[in-house]
Amino acid sequence: MKKNLLLVCFLQLLVLLFFYSDIIIGANKYLMGIEHDGMKNYFMFSYYVKHFDQLFMHKGFAYPFGEYIFKSDSHPLLAIVFGVLGTMVPFIKNHTVGVLNFIMILNPIITAGILYKIFYFLKVKSSFAIIASVGIASLSPQFLLLTVGHYSQVYSFFIPLNILLVLKLFEQKEVKYTNKILWLILIGFLIHTYIGAMLVALNMSILLVQFFFLKMNRKLLMRFLLANLLPLAVIIILFLFDPIEGRPEFKINAYHRAAFCNVFLPRYSDFHFLYDWVFDFSFQNKYKWSVKGTYIGLASNIFIISFFLLMAVKLFKKQGREFFTKFGEINFVLLSSGILVLLYSFGLPTIVDNGFILGKIPFASQIIAVERFSYVFYYVICISSVVFFYRFCNKNKFQKAFVFGIISLFLFESYAMHAYIDAKIPGRANVLSEEIFDSYYDFDEWNIDISEYDAILPIPIYIRHFLPFTRGGSYSSEELSMALSVRTGLPLMAVFLSRPSVNNSQIVLNFVENPKDSSLIETYNNKRILVVHTNEINNKYEQDLISNLDTVLFSNGKIIVSEIETNSWFKKRKEDIDN
Numbered sequence: 001m002k003k004n005l006l007l008v009c010f011l012q013l014l015v016l017l018f019f020y021s022d023i024i025i026g027a028n029k030y031l032m033g034i035e036h037d038g039m040k041n042y043f044m045f046s047y048y049v050k051h052f053d054q055l056f057m058h059k060g061f062a063y064p065f066g067e068y069i070f071k072s073d074s075h076p077l078l079a080i081v082f083g084v085l086g087t088m089v090p091f092i093k094n095h096t097v098g099v100l101n102f103i104m105i106l107n108p109i110i111t112a113g114i115l116y117k118i119f120y121f122l123k124v125k126s127s128f129a130i131i132a133s134v135g136i137a138s139l140s141p142q143f144l145l146l147t148v149g150h151y152s153q154v155y156s157f158f159i160p161l162n163i164l165l166v167l168k169l170f171e172q173k174e175v176k177y178t179n180k181i182l183w184l185i186l187i188g189f190l191i192h193t194y195i196g197a198m199l200v201a202l203n204m205s206i207l208l209v210q211f212f213f214l215k216m217n218r219k220l221l222m223r224f225l226l227a228n229l230l231p232l233a234v235i236i237i238l239f240l241f242d243p244i245e246g247r248p249e250f251k252i253n254a255y256h257r258a259a260f261c262n263v264f265l266p267r268y269s270d271f272h273f274l275y276d277w278v279f280d281f282s283f284q285n286k287y288k289w290s291v292k293g294t295y296i297g298l299a300s301n302i303f304i305i306s307f308f309l310l311m312a313v314k315l316f317k318k319q320g321r322e323f324f325t326k327f328g329e330i331n332f333v334l335l336s337s338g339i340l341v342l343l344y345s346f347g348l349p350t351i352v353d354n355g356f357i358l359g360k361i362p363f364a365s366q367i368i369a370v371e372r373f374s375y376v377f378y379y380v381i382c383i384s385s386v387v388f389f390y391r392f393c394n395k396n397k398f399q400k401a402f403v404f405g406i407i408s409l410f411l412f413e414s415y416a417m418h419a420y421i422d423a424k425i426p427g428r429a430n431v432l433s434e435e436i437f438d439s440y441y442d443f444d445e446w447n448i449d450i451s452e453y454d455a456i457l458p459i460p461i462y463i464r465h466f467l468p469f470t471r472g473g474s475y476s477s478e479e480l481s482m483a484l485s486v487r488t489g490l491p492l493m494a495v496f497l498s499r500p501s502v503n504n505s506q507i508v509l510n511f512v513e514n515p516k517d518s519s520l521i522e523t524y525n526n527k528r529i530l531v532v533h534t535n536e537i538n539n540k541y542e543q544d545l546i547s548n549l550d551t552v553l554f555s556n557g558k559i560i561v562s563e564i565e566t567n568s569w570f571k572k573r574k575e576d577i578d579n
Contacts, residue, residue: 004126005113011134012112015411019418020105023426027105028098028433030426034479037073038149040496043482044074045151046096046432051489052083057243063455063491064523065504068242070190070235073497075152077190078103097430100151110157112137118164118383121171122328124390128407132386135410141378143417144292147424152192153372158184159379162199163334166206169224170330178223186231194372196231201344202376203228205337246503248466258345258371259283262293264301268417271298294345294374295417296381299409303385310392331387338380345373382410431483441480443487446554446561450488452528453563456481457493459533459542463509464496471509476534480559484532493529513541515570524566531562548572 016024023030031042047060048069058074059066069076082099086092092099112133119129142156162184169177181203189196207225261283265275275281284293314323324332389406393399431437438444458481462473478496485492495505510520531549535558538546546562548569554561 001120004120004130005116008112008116008130008133009109011130012109012137013106015134015138015414015418016105016108019422020425023101023105027101028095029430029436030101031097031428031430031432032101032104032146032151032425033149034428034475036148036150038151039475039479039482041073041149041151042097042100042432043486044072045079045100046486047482048072048074048079049082049086049096049099050093050486052086055080059491060485061492061497062495062500062504062508063493065244065501065507066491067497067500068244070238071242071244071247071497071499073152073192075100075191077187094434097432104146104151104154107155107157108137108140108143111140111160114157114160114164115383118160118167119386121164121167122331122383122387124386125394128386128390128403131404131411132382132407135407135412135414136379136382136386138414139295139297139382139410139417141292141294142375143421147421148292153194155191155195158188158195158199159202159376160383162202163379163383166203166334167330169220170333173217173220175220175223178220178227181224182227182230185228186234189231189235193235194370196235198341198373198376200228200232201341201373202337202380205340206333208340209333209336244501244504246501247499248468248502256371257287257347258294258342258374259287262287262371263296263342263374263377266295266298266413266416267291267293268420269295269298269413270416271413274298294371294378296378297410297413299389299406299413300381300385302406303381303388307384307388326391327388328391331384334380335384338377338384341373341380342377345371345377428479431479432486434487437483437487441483441559442556445556448530448553448561450490450530453490453530454527455493455529456485456488456490457511457529457531457564459512459531459546460536460538461509461512461542462494462496463500463505465498465500467495467500467502467505469506469509474534474536476536477532480534481532490530511566512545520566521570527566529564529566531564533560533562534558535560545569 023032032038034042043060044058048058051059053059054066056069057066058069058072061067061072069079072079078100082092082096115133115136116129119132120126124132137156140156142154145151145154162181165177165181165184168174169181181199185196185199185203188199203224207221210221261279261281265279265281265284266272267284269275311320311323314320386407389403393403429436429440431440458473458477460473460477461471462478463469463471464473473494478494481492481494484490493508493511495508507520507523511524530553531545533542533546545564549562549564550568552560552562
């Protein structure tokens with residue numbers, strides 16, 4: 001087994017090198033993208049690790065308030081680990097992007113290895129298991145998150161590892177697996193809430209299926225239940241102790257739901273033409289998630305059709321018991337559970353509840369009807385398809401060749417998806433590295449004593465995301481200000497999070513747009529602020545601020561670096577208002 005496991009990992013590495021060799025070899029040279037959430041999520045991790053100060057607070061955004069590390073989308077557990085390590089190994093501090101890129105790009109190797117162990121456990125022949133493991137890991141829809149900057153959710157090994165532990169738990173009935181599941185879910189929650197939530201959703205579905213349809217070891221299942229509830233309780237407690245007040249609540253809506261067209265139909269596939277004969281793809285454009293989607297692959301779609309046709313035939317011939325026995329009890333449990341989670345991602349709970357109960361539960365509104373839960377279905381249906389074809393179509397050489405061809409479709413189809421991703425990344429030189437930033441922005445020519453300033457104000461200012469007074473800023477102002485913040489350690493007077501504090505964000509914005517606000521005097525009194533702006537069109541408020549800047553410290557035609565003393569700014573604005 002060990003040799004085959006090493007072969008799987010090696011083959012997966014070759015796939016990754018084929019598409020992403022630049023990033024793997026020069027991990028610290030490139031940002032995989034600065035659009036969408038890309039720059040922000042690199043910034044959140046890099047600033048925290050490089051300027052590690054407070055364990056649970058991220059001081060980079062919303063100066064002087066900061067942000068709670070578990071709401072910062074900065075891979076909190078990894079950020080804390082590397083933040084501590086960075087105090088002992090300074091090399092890490094200037095290679096934060098390299099560390100993150102390396103972990104993200106190479107995590108599919110772990111995924112492929114775990115998938116092989118699952119197929120080994122399910123007694124799938126090694127030759128089929130090897131190609132299936134590499135193919136399923138390569139077609140993983142989580143790769144597409146690299147193109148939109150959702151970096152803390154790309155870790156594809158969590159779901160297969162959870163499946164493997166569950167298989168071993170119900171086969172060997174040993175308590176040690178419940179402990180491992182507990183730690184896996186907790187780690188998932190501490191990297192991103194959705195990861196832990198997906199694992200809990202899968203495991204609760206397994207418990208539900210076990211409870212209604214199969215005999216149970218009640219003591220073991222109680223331990224399994226606790227292994228899921230305890231990590232969930234931990235993350236809820238951490239959220240309840242959030243020191244930042246006034247966050248907006250997400251509303252439950254259909255905006256981020258999964259749908260048939262982005263789960264069962266491809267966006268990027270060389271077999272697109274086959275689906276075109278039957279399906280209308282125009283529906284994909286109605287769903288935001290269709291840009292990424294959770295396409296399960298042609299092999300899995302063939303499996304779904306074959307499975308239900310064969311089951312119907314066997315039931316008609318009164319051979320149902322033989323069919324279910326051959327497929328395997330645990331496979332039925334997994335398949336049924338995966339379908340339940342898929343229905344969850346389609347928004348079934350909200351359709352049934354219609355906001356009557358779930359809409360009144362703050363935490364529930366963040367994880368109900370989220371399309372990412374369909375990732376669970378992807379791994380379950382892919383594993384089930386391999387097991388099905390292997391067990392039902394493996395009698396002679398022709399059938400074995402057919403099974404090998406079907407399984408190979410996972411790897412073959414992944415090419416189109418990776419070609420799309422490869423065209424998107426690497427998208428930018430890593431300006432979060434000191435050397436690259438200094439060269440890219442001529443930092444050596446600035447001649448500015450950074451120690452004299454308290455924060456950086458980017459113009460155009462950006463206050464994002466789910467706020468009633470959102471300001472979009474611009475990609476150039478975001479990139480420049482975040483890179484300068486990481487380079488200097490000065491926090492940003494800007495906000496870029498999913499659910500930032502409404503009150504704190506309004507105070508930051510008022511510095512530019514409503515400086516007569518009395519709360520500003522107490523917050524920013526006697527501060528010197530470094531103002532960094534570009535030549536993009538500014539609104540009236542930003543133009544007023546620029547016209548009142550005290551001194552231009554540096555300008556190269558693209559970037560203007562100035563300073564402003566808050567007392568002077570407040571005084572001038574008061575005089576303007578009085579006049």
